[in-house]
Every structure is written in C-alpha cells, then in structure tokens.
Amino acid sequence: MRQQADRRIVVVGAGQAGGxxxxxxxxxxxxxxxxMIGDEPVPPYERPPLSKAVLLGLAQPTDALVNPAGFYAAHDIDLLSGMRVTAIDRSNRRVVCSDGSKIVFDRLILATGLTPRRLAASGGDLPGVLYLRTxxxxHELRRQITGARPRVAIVGGGPIGLEVAASARQLGLDVTVIEQTPRCLGRLMPEKSARTIERLHAERGVKIISSQGVRAVHGVQRVESLVLDSGKVIPADLVVVGVGSVANDDLARVSGLATGQGIVVDAHCRTSDPAIYAIGDVAVRLNAWCGxxxxxxxxDNAESQARVVASHITDQTSCTEGIPWxxxxxxxxxxxxxxxxxxxxxxxARVIEPGRKEIHFYLDGRVPRSAVLFNAGSERRAVAAILAAGKPCPDVLLxxxxxxxxxLA
Ligand SMILES: Cc1cc2nc3c(=O)[nH]c(=O)nc-3n(C[C@H](O)[C@H](O)[C@H](O)COP(=O)(O)OP(=O)(O)OC[C@H]3O[C@@H](n4cnc5c(N)ncnc54)[C@H](O)[C@@H]3O)c2cc1C
Known part of the structure; x- marks a missing residue:
C-alpha cells in the first residue's frame, strides 16, 4: 500500500486539462x-459547447466528455467526483479533501481552472444575473433563456459574451451587449478583425453599446434593468455576465507556491515545487509567442499543457511549445x-470570399506574427506554419x- 502511495499521481480539477x-x-x-479529484459532480467534459450547442438546445451540457464514459475505471484511475481539495500539505506530500480524507502523492498536478469575475455593480447578485462556466x-442559463425572458443583456463583449449573444439571437431574443472598452474582443484581436465580428452581430440585430460600464442592476424580485455609467437604462429580463476571470490558484498560494494572476510554472509546467505541476487555465507559463x-x-492550451506534463512525468522530456490557438x-x-x-x-487581409471567408494576417514589419481566420479553418495549419517560420513575406503573396x-512557410 505504502509503495503505491509513493508512486501516486494526484490530479486536482477534473476538467479539460485534468481529463x-x-x-x-x-x-x-x-x-x-x-x-483525480474534481468538485463538479460529473466526469471531465468539454466546455466549448456550453455557450453554443447547449444553449441552443442541440446538446446536453455533458454530451462532450473529455474521455469516453468508463475510461477512468478501465484505465485504473480513481475519479473522485463531487469532492473538493481544500488544502495541500506539502511537507507530508498529501492533499486534504472536503470529506476530511488525506491522499498522499508523489506527483501533484493542479488543473483547477478559473472562476468568472463577478459583476462589481450594486444589485449584481439579483436573481436573473447569470454566469457561464460549468x-x-x-443548464440554468438554458432554462432561464427559454423561459419567456425576451430581453437579454450581456455584460462584456469577450468571446463568451458574444457566443451567448449569438445563441440568444438565434433563439429569437432581443439582445444588447454592453462593453466597457471602445470595442468588443479588445484583449484578443486588433480592431480590423474585432470590427468584422461586431458587424456580424449588428447585421443580425444585436445592439452593441461600447465604452459603457454597468453602474447598477435594478429589480424587485429579479433583474429588471441595468443602469449604465451614462445613466441610460437598459430593460433586461436576464443578464449574462462575461467580464473576465480569476485563476483558481488559492490552494497553491496558501501552500506557498509561487503565484501571480495564476500559478507560476516553468517550461515543463512545474511550479516552484518540482513535485507539483499546474496546467490549463490556471497556469502562468513563459510563452515566447506572448512575449x-x-x-x-x-x-488547446489545456490540451497541450497536459501533454507537456505527461511527457515530463513519463520520460522527463518536454513537448515543444505550440503556437497559441x-x-x-x-x-x-x-x-x-x-x-x-x-x-x-x-x-x-487575404479575402477568399468577401464578407465571409477572410484571413487577417498581422505583420511585425514584413514578418507575419499572427492571424485571424474567418470561416477559413482548413487553412489553419498552413497559416501556423507561416507564423512559425518567422520569415519576411511580401504582402502581395499573402x-x-x-x-x-x-x-509560403
Ligand atoms: C462557455 C465556454 C465556452 C468556451 N469555448 C471555447 C472555445 O470555443 N474555444 C476555446 O479554445 N476555448 C473555449 N473555452 C475555454 C476552455 O473550455 C477552457 O480553456 C478549458 O476548459 C480549460 O481547461 P482547465 O482544465 O484548465 O479548466 P476547467 O475545464 O475549468 O477545469 C477545472 C476544474 O477544476 C475544478 N476545481 C477547481 N478547484 C478545485 C478544487 N479545489 N478541488 C477540486 N476541483 C476543483 C473546477 O470546478 C473544474 O471542474 C470555453 C470555456 C467556456 C466556459
């Protein structure tokens, strides 16, 4: 028994990276x-469908599992669902669980993901103000959005906010997006590409109000309206908040591991304690592409960091860092x-089909460094190869x- 514990790998967080x-x-x-210990009551599942097919009613939240049902038992992996890890006892090399049990590890992998940032406005906790992560x-958002709530306000014009906006419009609802900065997707893509997506929404009837924060949420039993910084009132039956996230790094921080907006790791995804790794949304890793x-x-990051750690634990090699995607x-x-x-x-811009199929390259001098592909996913590998080559390329050829x-690579 002791021998088994001496070799045990404990994974905290049963999400994309953990699975x-x-x-x-x-x-x-x-x-x-x-x-593997996860606080959700279900085996690891993929989150991307939650804001798309699931909201549209085309799939159930846990239809897309990271590994098939039965995988964990078949591969001799103990999956403890509905269990939270409450502490890491580093000196005794064990984790403490919410039921009081303690599990000894030889290697620990933290894959705890993130928590959506809360809306900092008075009334922000009224019923009808929802977040989307799990x-x-x-399930709750789908229930409320289809329950005769015709006016949806989305706070935050990031990818999740805009995906929810698209799904809500497809369900025939009246949708307003409120974005605090001058444009949507500001953290993720430059103006030319972001404007293309804003146009897509405007053409489908979504109202986008930019450069406005939310001052208050009003309502008696539940949300009825939002008050913007300008004083303008937006009537809303339902509010979905997508204003960024906070890394679930508290376990690491309290146990003395290096943190800073997440858990700091090296190229092998090792934390400041070499027996403990962190991967996925919670990990802060040096990335040459990000500078x-x-x-x-x-x-993709959750998938590739999982591969990095598995290869390091099994044969001490490291996978190469892929280009972010x-x-x-x-x-x-x-x-x-x-x-x-x-x-x-x-x-x-490489315009393959005007207004629909385009690739926006972004060049540092004459060297393509990044790209946004609109309905051109079949070109992604070729584009990635061009970027990875890091060579100058004439605009006309692109x-x-x-x-x-x-x-061109
Ligand atoms: C709605 C939505 C849509 C998305 N769409 C896309 C997309 O289209 N394209 C894309 O590239 N990415 C998308 N993403 C992002 C992608 O799903 C995440 O990057 C990915 O899930 C990260 O995996 P992770 O394992 O790091 O975190 P998670 O998948 O969040 O897993 C972390 C798990 O750890 C659990 N946990 C936390 N603390 C503890 C603890 N103390 N004890 C036990 N368990 C704990 C959490 O509850 C959670 O189950 C989307 C995300 C969401 C929410």
Missing part, C-alpha cells in the same frame, strides 16, 4: 496509481485566432488567393 493529462499519462505507458451554469509569462484560457463559433461563423495579434502590427499558403 487529458490522465489519458496522456496512460497512453504514454505510465502504470502509476492515479487519483455544465450546471449552462512573457502568460495565462492562456483556451481548449483558439476558436470561437458565433452564428454560422467559425473564427480562429493563431498567435497573439497585436494592435501595433500591420493588418494584411493577399493573392492564387498563391497557396502552403508554399
């Missing part, structure tokens, strides 16, 4: 005992961002749809 690291450890031949959030330590919130689906549009677009970089992107 994937278990699968990667087994596929790389690790026969160590694995215990399957249970999605410094960065916490990336994307499906994420996608968002809004209406019938698929938008993919490769690299880290910067406002200072020059946009060069623009000319007669020139294959594959040949």
């Amino acid at each position: 994937r690291v278990c699968a990667e450890l087994r596929s790389r031949g690790s026969d160590r005992p694995i215990v 399957a249970s959030d999605a 410094g330590p960065t916490r990336l919130e994307s499906w 994420f996608w968002t689906d809004q209406y019938d549009w698929n938008v993919q961002v490769v690299g880290v677009p910067r406002a200072a970089h020059k946009p060069v 623009q000319d749809i007669g020139v294959s992107l594959k040949g």
Whole structure:
C-alpha cells in the first residue's frame, strides 16, 4: 500500500486539462496509481459547447466528455467526483479533501481552472444575473433563456459574451451587449478583425453599446434593468455576465507556491515545487509567442499543457511549445485566432470570399506574427506554419488567393 502511495499521481480539477493529462499519462505507458479529484459532480467534459450547442438546445451540457464514459475505471484511475481539495500539505506530500480524507502523492498536478469575475455593480447578485462556466451554469442559463425572458443583456463583449449573444439571437431574443472598452474582443484581436465580428452581430440585430460600464442592476424580485455609467437604462429580463476571470490558484498560494494572476510554472509546467505541476487555465507559463509569462484560457492550451506534463512525468522530456490557438463559433461563423495579434502590427487581409471567408494576417514589419481566420479553418495549419517560420513575406503573396499558403512557410 505504502509503495503505491509513493508512486501516486494526484490530479486536482477534473476538467479539460485534468481529463487529458490522465489519458496522456496512460497512453504514454505510465502504470502509476492515479487519483483525480474534481468538485463538479460529473466526469471531465468539454466546455466549448456550453455557450453554443447547449444553449441552443442541440446538446446536453455533458454530451462532450473529455474521455469516453468508463475510461477512468478501465484505465485504473480513481475519479473522485463531487469532492473538493481544500488544502495541500506539502511537507507530508498529501492533499486534504472536503470529506476530511488525506491522499498522499508523489506527483501533484493542479488543473483547477478559473472562476468568472463577478459583476462589481450594486444589485449584481439579483436573481436573473447569470454566469457561464460549468455544465450546471449552462443548464440554468438554458432554462432561464427559454423561459419567456425576451430581453437579454450581456455584460462584456469577450468571446463568451458574444457566443451567448449569438445563441440568444438565434433563439429569437432581443439582445444588447454592453462593453466597457471602445470595442468588443479588445484583449484578443486588433480592431480590423474585432470590427468584422461586431458587424456580424449588428447585421443580425444585436445592439452593441461600447465604452459603457454597468453602474447598477435594478429589480424587485429579479433583474429588471441595468443602469449604465451614462445613466441610460437598459430593460433586461436576464443578464449574462462575461467580464473576465480569476485563476483558481488559492490552494497553491496558501501552500506557498509561487503565484501571480495564476500559478507560476516553468517550461515543463512545474511550479516552484518540482513535485507539483499546474496546467490549463490556471497556469502562468513563459510563452515566447506572448512575449512573457502568460495565462492562456483556451481548449488547446489545456490540451497541450497536459501533454507537456505527461511527457515530463513519463520520460522527463518536454513537448515543444505550440503556437497559441483558439476558436470561437458565433452564428454560422467559425473564427480562429493563431498567435497573439497585436494592435501595433500591420493588418494584411487575404479575402477568399468577401464578407465571409477572410484571413487577417498581422505583420511585425514584413514578418507575419499572427492571424485571424474567418470561416477559413482548413487553412489553419498552413497559416501556423507561416507564423512559425518567422520569415519576411511580401504582402502581395499573402493577399493573392492564387498563391497557396502552403508554399509560403
Ligand atoms: C462557455 C465556454 C465556452 C468556451 N469555448 C471555447 C472555445 O470555443 N474555444 C476555446 O479554445 N476555448 C473555449 N473555452 C475555454 C476552455 O473550455 C477552457 O480553456 C478549458 O476548459 C480549460 O481547461 P482547465 O482544465 O484548465 O479548466 P476547467 O475545464 O475549468 O477545469 C477545472 C476544474 O477544476 C475544478 N476545481 C477547481 N478547484 C478545485 C478544487 N479545489 N478541488 C477540486 N476541483 C476543483 C473546477 O470546478 C473544474 O471542474 C470555453 C470555456 C467556456 C466556459
């Protein structure tokens, strides 16, 4: 028994990164005992459908599992669902669980994700003010959005806010997006690309109010309206808040690991304690593409950091760092961002089908550094290869749809 504990890997957080690291450890031949502890009552599932297919009623929140049902038992992984880890006892190499049990580890992997930032406005906790992170959030949002609540206000014009806006419009609701900065998606893409997405929403009847914060939420039994900084009142039957996130790094911080807007890790995703790793939305890792330590919130980042840790634990090698990539689906549009677009970089557009299928490259001088692909996902690998090559490329070649992107890397 003691021998087993001496080799045990404990994973805290049963989400995208936690589920994937278990699968990667087994596929790389690790026969160590694995215990995964997650505070949600269900096995790891993918979150991207929550704001899209699930909200539209086309899928259930946990239809898309990270690993098939039965995977954990079949691979001798103890999955403790509905259990929270409340502390890390580093000196005794064990975690403390919400039921008081203590589990010894040889390696610990923290994959605790993030928590949506709360709306800092009076009345922000009224019934009808909702957030979207978990399957249970999605279930409640779907219930309320389809329950004769015709006016939806979305606070925050980030990807989740805009995905919810698109789904709500597709359900025939009246949708207003309130964005505090001058434009939506400001953290994720430069103006040219962001405006394309704003236009997409405007054409479908979404009202976008920018450069306005929310001063108060009003209502008696539940939300009835929002008051903006300007004093303007927006009637709303339902409010969905998407104003950023806070990393779930408290376990790490309290146990003395290095943190700062997340859990700080090295290239192997090791924390300041070499027996403890952190991966996914919670991890802050040096990323050459981002120009410094960065916490990336994307499906791909959770997947790739899980691979980094599994390879480090199994054979002490490290996977190479991939170029950051994420996608968002809004209406019938698929938008993919490769690299880290910067406002200072020059946009060069490759227009494949005007107003629908375009690639916006962003160049540092003559070198393409990032790109936003509108309905052009089949070109993503070719675009990533061009960016990874880091070579100067004439604008005309990027623009000319007669020139294959594959040949430009
Ligand atoms: C609505 C929505 C739509 C998205 N759409 C896209 C998309 O289109 N494209 C894209 O690239 N990315 C998308 N993402 C982002 C992507 O899903 C996340 O980046 C990914 O889930 C991160 O994985 P993770 O394992 O780090 O965190 P999570 O998947 O959040 O998993 C963390 C888990 O840890 C649990 N936990 C936390 N603390 C404890 C504790 N102390 N004890 C036990 N368990 C704990 C949490 O409850 C959670 O279950 C979306 C996210 C959301 C919410």
